[in-house]
Amino acid sequence: MDCPFALLFKPGHRKRWLALMLECTACLLGFALASPSASADPTQTRQTLQVGYTDFAPFTYQNSRGQPAGEFVEATRKVVVEAGYAPNFVFLPPSRMLLHLRNGRLDLAPTLSGTPLVVYETLESWASPVTVELHAWHLNTTETLKTFDQIKHKRVIVVSGYNYGGLMSWMEKQSDIAVTEAPNHRAAIDMLKRNRGDYLLDYRRPVQELLSAPGDENLHSTKLLSRKGVWVFALSSPQASILREQFDDAYIRLAEKGEVPPLRRLGPGSKIVGFPDL
8 A cells, every 4th residue: 555655756646735735734824824822912012001090999999919900990991992002000199190190100090070189280081980979977976967067166087198179178278177187998987986086078989898897887978079080181191182082982982882881961060068169
């Protein structure tokens, strides 16, 4: 019996073997070109945007593996990719994040509308995936706020690094309000429980995420105002206005596909009676 290699030298078989070898070569080449390992990841060629975020669970935070997490972070990741870019998330304290936006080390950040320290140095997105409520928390032995004027002549606990849309700056100028800072949300709750203050000014969901310790059930709150979550783009970047338009357009496309919260009509937000004009 002839071996397959010997067929190459028999009359009439050489052409058939050559044709077969050409077919196999073409198939292998086509497979290599179609193989995912042979094609470049399209996100590797995209421009990378530096995205700042801070500890504001459950909206933005670092998880136990040191990775960016939270519903606002995930919405940001989707919109960045949909807009044609690649995100590089940078975890920073609130004050440092605002500083890096001002000096151009960050391209954008998910934050709250009307942040006074950067309001004139950034552009805000029109799209808003989240709303956030600022509350005055108190123990059941302290009266519930019906008007903001009741906070006068009281001790108020705040979280260090937060300006509360300008409210912190306003309170620091009031001689009849004693302000005490806590390093984080949990410490602020514990200070209130130890009667280190009459009221704690903090955002509702970050506090609710932490209410699991004994005695936390004695905390109550009153809504002071609502704020919308937006993306802010550093005006120090020459492409700030372009990025904002691309983000808004990308968000609309994702909302139409149901991949981000639907578009909402957003007014100026509600405020408790007597809340100062900031």
